[in-house]
Amino acid sequence: xxxxxxxxxxxxxxxxxxxxxxxxxxxxxxxxxxxxxxxxxxxxxxxxxxxxxxxxxxxxxxxxxxxxxxxxxxxxxxxxxxxxxxxxxxxxxxxxxxxxxxxxxxxxxxxxxxxxxxxxxxxxxxxxxxxxxxxxxxxxxxxxxxxxxxxxxxxxxxxxxxxxxxxxxxxxxxxxxxxxxxxxxxxxxxxxxxxxxxxxxxxxxxxxxxxxxxxxxxxxxxxxxxxxxxxxxxxxxxxxxxxxxxxxxxxxxxxxxxxxxxxxxxxxxxxxxxxxxxxxxxxxxxxxxxxxxxxxxxxxxxxxxxxxxxxxxxxx
Amino acid sequence: xxxxxxxxxxxxxxxxxxxxxxxxxxxxxxxxxxxxxxxxxxxxxxxxxxxxxxxxxxxxxxxxxxxxxxxxxxxxxxxxxxxxxxxxxxxxxxxxxxxxxxxxxxxxxxxxxxxxxxxxxxxxxxxxxxxxxxxxxxxxxxxxxxxxxxxxxxxxxxxxxxxxxxxxxxxxxxxxxxxxxxxxxxxxxxxxxxxxxxxxxxxxxxxxxxxxxxxxxxxxxxxxxxxxxxxxxxxxxxxxxxxxxxxxxxxxxxxxxxxxxxxxxxxxxxxxxxxxxxxxxxxxxxxxxxxxxxxxxxxxxxxxxxxxxxxxxxxxxxxxxxxxxxxxxxxxxxxxxxxxxxxxxxxxxxxxxxxxxxxxxxxxxxxxxxxxxxxxxxxxxxxxxxxxxxxxxxxxxxxxxxxxxxxxxxxxxxxxxxxxxxxxxxxxxxxxxxxxxxxxxxxxxxxxxxxxxxxxxxxxxxxxxxxxxxxxxxxxxxxxxxxxxxxxxxxxxxxxxxxxxxxxxxxxxxxxxxxxxxxxxxxxxxxxxxxxxxxxxxxxxxxxxxxxxxxxx
Numbered sequence: 001x002x003x004x005x006x007x008x009x010x011x012x013x014x015x016x017x018x019x020x021x022x023x024x025x026x027x028x029x030x031x032x033x034x035x036x037x038x039x040x041x042x043x044x045x046x047x048x049x050x051x052x053x054x055x056x057x058x059x060x061x062x063x064x065x066x067x068x069x070x071x072x073x074x075x076x077x078x079x080x081x082x083x084x085x086x087x088x089x090x091x092x093x094x095x096x097x098x099x100x101x102x103x104x105x106x107x108x109x110x111x112x113x114x115x116x117x118x119x120x121x122x123x124x125x126x127x128x129x130x131x132x133x134x135x136x137x138x139x140x141x142x143x144x145x146x147x148x149x150x151x152x153x154x155x156x157x158x159x160x161x162x163x164x165x166x167x168x169x170x171x172x173x174x175x176x177x178x179x180x181x182x183x184x185x186x187x188x189x190x191x192x193x194x195x196x197x198x199x200x201x202x203x204x205x206x207x208x209x210x211x212x213x214x215x216x217x218x219x220x221x222x223x224x225x226x227x228x229x230x231x232x233x234x235x236x237x238x239x240x241x242x243x244x245x246x247x248x249x250x251x252x253x254x255x256x257x258x259x260x261x262x263x264x265x266x267x268x269x270x271x272x273x274x275x276x277x278x279x280x281x282x283x284x285x286x287x288x289x290x291x292x293x294x295x296x297x298x299x300x301x302x303x304x305x306x307x308x309x310x311x312x313x314x315x316x
Numbered sequence: 317x318x319x320x321x322x323x324x325x326x327x328x329x330x331x332x333x334x335x336x337x338x339x340x341x342x343x344x345x346x347x348x349x350x351x352x353x354x355x356x357x358x359x360x361x362x363x364x365x366x367x368x369x370x371x372x373x374x375x376x377x378x379x380x381x382x383x384x385x386x387x388x389x390x391x392x393x394x395x396x397x398x399x400x401x402x403x404x405x406x407x408x409x410x411x412x413x414x415x416x417x418x419x420x421x422x423x424x425x426x427x428x429x430x431x432x433x434x435x436x437x438x439x440x441x442x443x444x445x446x447x448x449x450x451x452x453x454x455x456x457x458x459x460x461x462x463x464x465x466x467x468x469x470x471x472x473x474x475x476x477x478x479x480x481x482x483x484x485x486x487x488x489x490x491x492x493x494x495x496x497x498x499x500x501x502x503x504x505x506x507x508x509x510x511x512x513x514x515x516x517x518x519x520x521x522x523x524x525x526x527x528x529x530x531x532x533x534x535x536x537x538x539x540x541x542x543x544x545x546x547x548x549x550x551x552x553x554x555x556x557x558x559x560x561x562x563x564x565x566x567x568x569x570x571x572x573x574x575x576x577x578x579x580x581x582x583x584x585x586x587x588x589x590x591x592x593x594x595x596x597x598x599x600x601x602x603x604x605x606x607x608x609x610x611x612x613x614x615x616x617x618x619x620x621x622x623x624x625x626x627x628x629x630x631x632x633x634x635x636x637x638x639x640x641x642x643x644x645x646x647x648x649x650x651x652x653x654x655x656x657x658x659x660x661x662x663x664x665x666x667x668x669x670x671x672x673x674x675x676x677x678x679x680x681x682x683x684x685x686x687x688x689x690x691x692x693x694x695x696x697x698x699x700x701x702x703x704x705x706x707x708x709x710x711x712x713x714x715x716x717x718x719x720x721x722x723x724x725x726x727x728x729x730x731x732x733x734x735x736x737x738x739x740x741x742x743x744x745x746x747x748x749x750x751x752x753x754x755x756x757x758x759x760x761x762x763x764x765x766x767x768x769x770x771x772x773x774x775x776x777x778x779x780x781x782x783x784x785x786x787x788x789x790x791x792x793x794x795x796x797x798x799x800x801x802x803x804x805x806x807x808x809x810x811x812x813x814x815x816x817x818x819x820x821x822x823x824x825x826x827x828x829x830x831x832x833x834x835x836x837x838x839x840x841x842x843x844x845x846x847x848x849x850x851x852x853x854x855x856x857x858x859x860x861x862x863x864x865x866x867x868x869x
Contacts, residue, residue: 030747045785047470054466054519083383085523094544153576158583165580171547171567172373262572265580267545271572275381275545280746 005305012297019293020286024065027285055081068286078283082276088287092269098168099257099268106188107249110195115242118203122238123230125208133200140197149190149263156186166265187264191257195249202245207238240310247303368848372865373565375547376857377577377586381570382548384527385539387506388459389467398568400857401550402443403506403533406434406453407499411852413665413770415500419448419507419534421485429494429808434503436485440557442509443538450481455510457489464519471776472502494806496813500771506533536561536861546570562848562864581605581841588846590856591839593653594718604844611664612838613853615657616720616765617830618711618727622791623757626707633828635685637675639734640727644677646834649722657832659821660766660774664853666810667772669818672825682734693735700735708737709760714748720763723833727763753789763833770854772817775801778829792829 052058056067071078077088114137121130157165164170164183173179210216211234219229257270265271269288276284382395385402406420417423421435440448459465460473475495480488491498509532516524526532531539534557537550548568552561569586571577578595580586582602591599591607600607620627620636627633642656661668686692691700691707700707711727713720724740731738738761743751751758766777775782780798782788797820804816825832840856842849845866852858 047466047468050466051468079523083528084389085384085520085525086528091544153579158579161583165583165585166571166576167546167569167585170585171375171549171569172565263576265546265570265572265576267543271545278746 001308004308005301008301008304012301016290016293016297020069020290021065023289023293024068024286025061027282027289028061028064030280068283072287072290077287080281080284082279082281082284088283091272091284092287092291095267095269095272098266099261099270101184102187102191102257102261102266102268105184106191107195107246109188109192110199113192114196114199115203115239118200118242119207119230119235119238121200121204122207122211123226130204133204137197137200140193141201143193145190145194146259146263148193149187149260152186152190153263166263168267187260187266190264191260194256199242199245203238203242206241207234210234210238213237236310240307243306243310244303247299247301247306249299366866368562368862368864369867370560370562370564370864372563373567374563374588374846374863374865375567375569375586377569377571377580377589379571379573379577381545382542382568384522385531386508386522386527388456388465388469388508389522389527391468394568394570397857398548398550399506399533400535400855401537401566401860402531402535402539403508404535405504405506406436407503409500409504409770409854411850411858413854418504420503423499423503425499425808427808429496429806430491432489432491432499432503433482434487434489436487437557438485440534441555442534443532443553444509444512445555446509446511448507448534449484450487451484452507452510453487454479454481455514456506456508459508459518459521462518464517466519466522469505472497472505476502494808496805496807497769497771497773501769508533537566540565556861558861561861563860566860588840588842588856591841592718593650593837593839596651596653596839599839599841602841605841606844606846607839607841608849608851609837609839610851610853611655611662612767612836613662613664613770614765614767615660615662615835616723616763616833617657617660618833619762619764619790619830621757621760621762622793624760626702629689630827631685631689632691633831634675635682635689635734636731636736637828637831638678638682638685639736640730640831640833641677642833645723645726649726650719650834650836654834654836657835659825659832660768660777660830661772661817661821662768662835662853665768665770665772667814667817669814669821671818672822674825675828679734686734698735699737706737707735708739710739710741711761711763712741712743712748712752712759713763714745715742716745719836724763753787754783754785757789757791765836767854773805774817774820774824775805778820778824790830792824792827794823794827794829797823797827 049058056064059067068078075089077092080086080088080091083091117133121133124130152163153165157163163186166183168183169175169179170183207230211230216229216234219233220226224232257266257268258274259270260266261268261270262274269291272284273288275281276288376397378394378397380392380394382390382398383392384390384395385399387396387399387403390396390399404418406418407415407423408418410416417437419436419440421437424433424435425431434453436448436450436453438447442448442452457473457476457479460467460469461476461479475491475493475498476489477492478490480490482488489498489503495502512532513521513524513526516526528542533539536553536556536558538553540549540551542548547570549565550568551565552563554560569580571580571586574592574595577586577589578591578599581589581599596607599605618636618640620633622628646652646654646656655663658674659669659672663670686700686707690702692702693700695701711724713724715721721740721742724738724742728738728740750756752762752764777787778792778794778797779786779788779801780793780795783791783793800816800820800823804813804820807813807816824830838853840851843865847864847866848859848862850858850862
């Protein structure tokens with residue numbers, strides 16, 4: 001098991017390097033650049049040159065890449081081109097708590113709601129309950145979450161005034177936990193919907209499969225009550241694949257929240273990513289790309305490990 | 317509530333459609349191609365009200381995030397808005413664009429226009445309690461002159477040769493050549509505290525923490541906090557030299573896009589926004605608000621790449637303008653929310669000259685001018701051609717500006733009527749700027765706007781020597797106009813300056829250096845009980861220290 005994990009970690013290294021090369025190249029190839037975008041058009045050519053030199057934008061791309069990779073290995077993500085001089089690490093750390101909060105709450109919400117519904121569906125397949133859960137989760141899957149977010153903002157926030165329209169708290173008011181929670185509700189719910197739908201479907205399928213197994217039939221034949229069969233014997237086996245999903249959900253950390261953060265003016269790293277992309281703030285885009293790549297790799301790794309831990313049949 | 321429901325649906329749809337399009341439209345440079353949002357509405361009379369009331373917080377909505385608070389390094393609109401709360405310059409401009417003294421008591425200019433002696437008002441204090449002296453002025457204006465300066469503001473200081481302290485409250489500016497924009501524009505740059513910044517190496521000043529964490533100025537409001545991605549808050553400066561502002565604080569809230577801004581305004585989460593003309597009717601229906609409107613200080617134009625031979629003939633450009641129904645564009649695309657433009661200057665300006673050749677909608681005239689230039693439909697396919705080449709070009713404009721996106725479609729139709737094939741192409745903002753400007757000039761025609769300075773100076777845009785590297789990316793060239801612009805630059809007397817610019821406008825209009833399309837209106841929405849607001853075409857927050865909230869019944 002340990003050697004397996006070590007092997008997996010080592011395999012991740014060339015993968016990550018490959019990702020950095022590709023993403024660096026893509027960002028550099030994108031049309032437009034920081035000098036075109038943020039400069040005063042009246043800038044004197046020599047001042048533009050000084051800027052380009054100062055930030056090393058005049059060097060060949062591979063030199064820029066190596067330098068950047070070297071600094072990053074030392075934990076230095078560079079400084080923002082747009083917000084001159086501000087360390088990228090600091091900008092990300094400013095935003096990370098907000099994103100973490102949103103992710104944790106929405107994931108919990110998704111789990112708490114969807115796993116029980118998935119199990120119930122599986123326990124009574126093709127019942128009314130099963131059908132309504134199925135329909136709801138397909139609706140959830142099919143609804144783009146930015147659209148859902150906008151609908152909820154217009155309806156619940158603007159028209160009914162039940163929720164704030166965005167942000168993390170009400171400005172010019174003293175800190176209150178309730179106020180923070182109030183602001184968190186809509187974005188967390190919207191972010192949870194996509195996960196919820198997937199998780200419900202996954203739980204249902206997996207449980208159904210397990211419930212159809214011979215040992216379940218045996219358990220029932222022995223006279224165990226249905227509930228006990230499901231929750232004692234079925235659940236543990238049925239949830240093994242669901243656990244894997246968590247590992248795979250980790251990468252949506254940045255990617256999944258970009259749009260929702262944008263819609264709800266939630267100052268997390270997703271919004272930072274969005275804004276930086278539009279401003280061609282290369283160091284920030286690159287840092288976030290690499291961080292999400294790391295998340296993808298770690299997520300997959302975690303999924304594999306969890307699987308190994310929970311499913312004793314798997315040997316390495 | 318029927319209306320509300322359909323409104324809601326419509327809003328949702330537009331938000332959904334434009335979410336990806338709108339994000340990049342705001343927050344561009346103050347002096348750069350402008351992102352304007354037009355419409356029309358008569359300024360309302362200020363409701364008569366009692367004595368100003370001290371207190372209250374205002375939340376201002378913005379779709380752009382500021383970058384840093386040091387005007388020698390920042391160029392974006394959100395930053396300069398906040399800098400306007402924190403700092404003062406030596407001079408400022410009022411709502412009629414006349415120069416007024418700010419920190420300066422007086423500015424004495426020599427007859428040759430090369431020396432300006434500025435006397436400071438005494439007793440003005442920075443937010444940390446230190447008095448403003450000549451040292452601060454010398455320090456501030458030396459920043460862009462320094463050889464290690466890495467910033468974008470150098471061009472405003474090009475003529476400045478030296479800045480010297482005469483005594484504690486007097487500073488002498490010496491110019492190497494006459495620059496009429498020096499007093500109104502350059503002297504309006506902020507005075508920074510020397511005692512805080514003097515030890516920072518010049519090469520690093522742009523990245524100093526002062527700019528983002530602890531800016532100190534002399535302005536009516538003091539920097540309080542910047543919650544990254546959320547808001548910037550400034551609080552009243554009790555010791556402001558013109559008296560404490562009535563408002564306790566201004567919170568500059570960052571909102572994702574124009575539609576969210578409107579939603580937040582409707583929900584009362586922000587108090588003050590600029591409303592695009594396209595949303596004006598929607599905004600007007602909100603209760604408890606008022607909208608102040610007026611002509612904005614900008615214009616939108618259609619430019620032709622005059623590197624291409626077919627666009628070099630002024631006759632062809634005149635014909636192209638004749639082919640365009642600008643009245644219709646203003647009335648149909650913009651709901652009448654603007655004015656047709658003929659010159660690169662706002663009718664609001666003291667330098668405006670309406671006595672210029674005008675090329676109104678006249679497709680027949682367009683066709684005959686084109687025929688004179690050799691463009692005729694020889695093969696009968698409905699399109700004009702010359703030497704076997706069809707008159708066909710691509711019009712580029714930037715993504716996210718709904719009005720411009722509509723305009724290129726209308727233009728396509730109107731050009732088609734005279735036999736010209738013009739195809740619209742919408743390009744993402746930053747890619748667009750890169751494509752059209754030096755050294756690429758990768759376009760045939762473009763729709764773009766300029767926001768105007770309060771003091772007109774056009775050589776950056778229309779002078780022949782600005783083609784290779786400057787902002788003359790349409791490659792316009794006219795010797796006579798060049799000479800007049802150079803002469804105007806040396807002209808200190810404002811009347812004579814106005815006279816010269818009157819001639820320049822005539823030449824540029826005659827040549828149709830651009831096809832000037834329209835001047836847009838700007839609309840600012842605010843709570844009904846906000847008093848003291850004065851409309852300034854250039855500044856959303858003009859004299860904000862005089863704003864106050866009346867008690868609401």
